Amino acid sequence: MSDSALSVRNLWKIFGRGADNIIGTPDADLSRAELKEKTGCVVGVKDVSFEVAPGEVFVVMGLSGSGKSTLVRCLTRLIEPTAGEVVIDGHDIVKASEAELRDLRRTHTSMVFQHFGLLPHRQVIDNVAYGLEIRGVKKKERRAKAEEIVSLVGLSGYEFSYPDQLSGGMQQRVGLARALANDPSLLLFDEPFSALDPLIRRDMQNEVIRLHHELGKTMVFITHDLQEALKLGDRILIMRDGELVQIGTPDEVVGAPADDYVKDFTSEVPKSHVLTLKWVMREPDGTVDGPVLQADQIVRDAARVVLDHQGPCRVVDGDRLVGVVDDEDILRVVVAEESMA
Numbered sequence: 001m002s003d004s005a006l007s008v009r010n011l012w013k014i015f016g017r018g019a020d021n022i023i024g025t026p027d028a029d030l031s032r033a034e035l036k037e038k039t040g041c042v043v044g045v046k047d048v049s050f051e052v053a054p055g056e057v058f059v060v061m062g063l064s065g066s067g068k069s070t071l072v073r074c075l076t077r078l079i080e081p082t083a084g085e086v087v088i089d090g091h092d093i094v095k096a097s098e099a100e101l102r103d104l105r106r107t108h109t110s111m112v113f114q115h116f117g118l119l120p121h122r123q124v125i126d127n128v129a130y131g132l133e134i135r136g137v138k139k140k141e142r143r144a145k146a147e148e149i150v151s152l153v154g155l156s157g158y159e160f161s162y163p164d165q166l167s168g169g170m171q172q173r174v175g176l177a178r179a180l181a182n183d184p185s186l187l188l189f190d191e192p193f194s195a196l197d198p199l200i201r202r203d204m205q206n207e208v209i210r211l212h213h214e215l216g217k218t219m220v221f222i223t224h225d226l227q228e229a230l231k232l233g234d235r236i237l238i239m240r241d242g243e244l245v246q247i248g249t250p251d252e253v254v255g256a257p258a259d260d261y262v263k264d265f266t267s268e269v270p271k272s273h274v275l276t277l278k279w280v281m282r283e284p285d286g287t288v289d290g291p292v293l294q295a296d297q298i299v300r301d302a303a304r305v306v307l308d309h310q311g312p313c314r315v316v317d318g319d320r321l322v323g324v325v326d327d328e329d330i331l332r333v334v335v336a337e338e339s340m341a
């Protein structure tokens, strides 16, 4: 697809001596453990392909060691891929020369890291303006831009503070602001909130959602936390041992987990918060004339209407009747959740 913001095709990263000679041989089909045993090489990312649409929030999720960081670092060649193609906004990253790559990194992508990576001797405003400074933007102009972004992420009043005078959550806001100041077409997040307290973490997730609504940036977000993935992601890619296990929308991942690994992840998720009516509706039997609900409406949000109505409600996809739901269909999901608690 040429209109993708990011296109990844058959991406591999194998660590170790002789890694370049493995792809295309039968050894490439070995499991990670078998390959390590036989060759000493470790598969970080194994033949992963996906497309991210402009404006999409695409989450990469998996347990520790599943290859998330390697994957996201391969996107800008912070780690050199062993094979495959990465195209950002039509630019082929893997084939780019050093100079082109520097330019692509500066102008098309920004990364937010877990350990903020702020410059300790620079005030907030100059940390935020740093990328612009590197691009040669004049001081007045970059300060004006940085001030605008500082206010956008809720840090007005802290422009002249130093990073160590700020809390973890605020430092990560500076990290966010710095990434946004470059006005990249693609924002990459590598577990940015993992080190934050749960409440601050929730605030920062909401901040990302708000900024996404305001700015509509394409985002690739790495996390090991399924709740975070479900909250932020338009789609979620689940990895295990370097391999892609499933790509789907939150309701697809929870409603139809690809295997037991994904099922295990999703077993604790409150289903009514994620599943849409599409997953709980039944075939319409005979004529129904109850209230009309959309198939992509979240079960919890539709529950009140269904429970208040005597008899089945209609579920439509656009104008087309696709099913019916009644109290029992809703309660089945909610009661399953209660028995999990």
Ligand SMILES: Nc1ncnc2c1ncn2[C@@H]1O[C@H](COP(=O)(O)OP(=O)(O)OP(=O)(O)O)[C@@H](O)[C@H]1O
Binding pocket: 015, 016, 042, 043, 044, 062, 063, 064, 065, 066, 067, 068, 069, 070, 071, 224
């Ligand atoms: N430089 C390296 N040399 C050898 N093996 C590596 C290297 N970097 C990563 N690996 C291995 O590649 C695999 C994937 O690691 P990666 O850090 O990408 O996983 P992750 O899902 O991001 O995990 P975490 O959440 O713990 O960071 C792991 O088995 C790791 O040990």
